Amino acid sequence: MAGKTWRSTDTSESNETSNSATEGNKEIVAPTEHNEYPHGAMLAVIVMALILTVTMVALDMTIVATAIPHITDEFQSLDQVGWYGSAFLMTLATFQSTWGKLYKYSNLKSAFLLSGVIFEVGSLLCATAPNSEALIIGRAIAGTGAAGMVGGCYIIIAFIAPPHETPVYIGLLGTTYGTMSVVGPLLGGVFTDKATWRWCFYINLPVGVPALAIIGLVFRPPAHAKPTSASWREVLLQLDLLGAAILIGALICFLLDMQWGGTSKSWGSAEVVCLLVGWGLLMTLFGLVQWYQGERASLVPRILKQRVVAGVSLFIFFLSGANFLLQYYIPIYFQAIAGMSAARSGISNLPFIVLSSAFGAISGIAITRIGYYTIFLATGSIIFTIGAAFIYTLDIGSPSSHYLGYQVMLGVGLGVAVQIPVITAQAFSEPGDIAAVTAIVLWFQLMGGTVFVSCAQAVFTNRLLAALSIYAPHVSAETVLAVGAPDLQGHFSEETLQGVLKSYMTGLKAAFILGTVLCGCAFLSVWVAPIKSLKKKATTTMVE
Incomplete structure (x- = not known):
């Protein structure tokens, strides 16, 4: 039976090729003639399980965007809207390197199943959350x-x-991620309108449990895939749990500061000032811990000091911040100002998401022909900045041709640039540094979303409440914050509604201008990295 479901590798090929790869700081040696690969039905079900896994993560990145207005309505939590995206991105960024080290020093299957169980527990908590705080924790x-x-x-x-087949399967996972990123907002809108927003999280259970069961029962790590031997002290140092804990503490201080400042507490209050000081001190301490950890750090200082890595990391920090900000606040415009349903909001968001995925694939191919990554970073950020500036001009009663056309520019600009930082950083890195370099760039990408979605929450709520005193002075701030975006149209009288919508639009414009500024910062950061060609680097590597 085993002989029918597994195939041995070709001996001659294994003698000629170095079958190794590095991922998450773990050197992976592909099976040799003494080991076997799965094939047939066994291979198919394992790949399907991996596709389902990527599907869940990709959906979680985007599915909640169209549901957020209804979530804020149910929990009366408009002032916490930034947390719903930032909480997920915060831990996703912080623990990237930690999991990479865990895969190196522990059993591969056990570590993978543990990550899946943690994800499912979080999803279940989100789906059953009795209040906003429970949802954020989930x-x-x-x-x-x-x-x-x-x-x-x-x-x-x-x-x-x-090795010669792995690009096919990696491409399959990448295609799945891109597809689900498009499907996410649509599915979130359908669930929210036809059932409940809670199905945005319940969906992870029927998808995730079979995937984890397949990996647990079918996948058999080869005998040589043994954890790297190290003392418990060394393992703990490698995991950099101290750095992760300090970073989480710093981000919580920052997110609370953005939530409270100017709304429930004044910017000059002791609580807000102390949180801001605490954030600064903890971030300084995090930097010192990374410097002390050296090669064990989540963000290896030696690599971060390289100009190419520093430049593209700074670029993706700003670009990603603008991207996540716009993905979360454009649906609020659709549902609060344009009066769309959640499902229609997801459909109206398609030009942005579809084109960013399509042009992301195109730019990944084009850079291998052109070579100069600066062209893609500069061009993409310019187009994205123009698109964001046009989004800022949206107002009450703007025609569909405007908000659809402006999103075309957003999608094209983002797609041209968003894949390039990782490609560039990997191309100019030594083989042994690729995993660490990738982790650094992804850290900055996710951290940009964490920080600036929260900043957008602060400017949105502060400007909304300030405008409310002008356009609808007889309406209390508490009432507006308690009424979710989808219910604005039916909650207030026609006369009052116009003032509330103007106030909402003022807040949204403040968030959109922040996104535009971030796009401009991304363009300026392009010039931090040196102007080089990936082709020349590849040629040099071949000669060496």
Whole structure:
């Protein structure tokens, strides 16, 4: 039976090729003639399990965007809107490196299943959340698990297919991620309108449990995929749990500051000032811990000091911040100002998401022909900045041709640039540094979303409440914050509604102008990295 479901590798090929890859700081040696790859039905079900895993993570990144207005309505939590995205991204970014080290020093299957269980627990908590705080905690737990799931998928790929076939399966996972990123807002809108927003999280249970069961029962790590031997002290140092804990503490201080400042507490209050000081001190301490950890750090200082890595990391920090900000606040415009349903909001958001995925694939191919990454970073950020500036001009009663056309520019600009930082950083890195370099760039990408979605929450709520005193002075701030975006049209009288909508639009414009500024910062950061060609680097590597 075993002989029918597994195939041995070709001996001659294994003698000629170095079958190794590096992922998450773990060196993976592909099976040799002494080991076997799965094939047939066994290979198919394992790949399907990995596809389902990537599907869950990709959906969680985007599915909640169209549901947020209804969530704020149910929990009366408009002032906490930034947390629903930031909590997930915060832990997703923080624990990327930790999971990579865990895969290196522990059993591959056990670590993967643990990450999946954590994700499912977080999803279940989100789905059953009795209040906004429980939902936020669930999002943070889900992000912790998601950080290990995606990296684990790519590591497992290295053990189920020979090196010349792995690009096919990696491409399949990438296609799945792109597709689900498009489907997410649509599915979130349908669930919210036809059932409940809670199905945005319940969906992870029927998808995730079979995937984890398949990996647990079918996937068999090869005998040589043994954890790296190290003392408990060394393992703990490598995991950099101290750095992760300090970073989480710093981000919580920052997110609370953005939530409270100017709404429930004044910007000059002791609580807000202390949180801001605490954030600064903890971030300084995090930097010192990373410097002390050296090669064990989540963000290896030696690599971060490289100009190419620093430049593209700074670029993706700003670009990603603008991207996540717009993805979360454009649906609020659709549902609060344009009066759309959640499902129609998801459909109206398609130009942005579809074109960013399409042009992301195109730019990934084009850069291999052109070589100069600066062209893509500069062009993409310019187009994205123009699109964001046009989004800022949206107002009450803007025609569909405006908000659809402006999103075309957003999608094209983002797609041209968003894949390039990782490609560039990897191309100019030594083979042994690729995993650490990738982790650094992804950290900055996710951290941009964490920080600036929260900043957008602060400027949105502060400007909304300030405008309310002008356009609808007889309406209390508490009432507006308690009424979710979808219910604005039916909650207030026609006369009052116009003032409330003008106030909402003022807040949204403040968030949109922040996104535009971030796009401009991304363009300026392009010039931090040196102007080089990936082709020349490849030629130099071949000569060496």
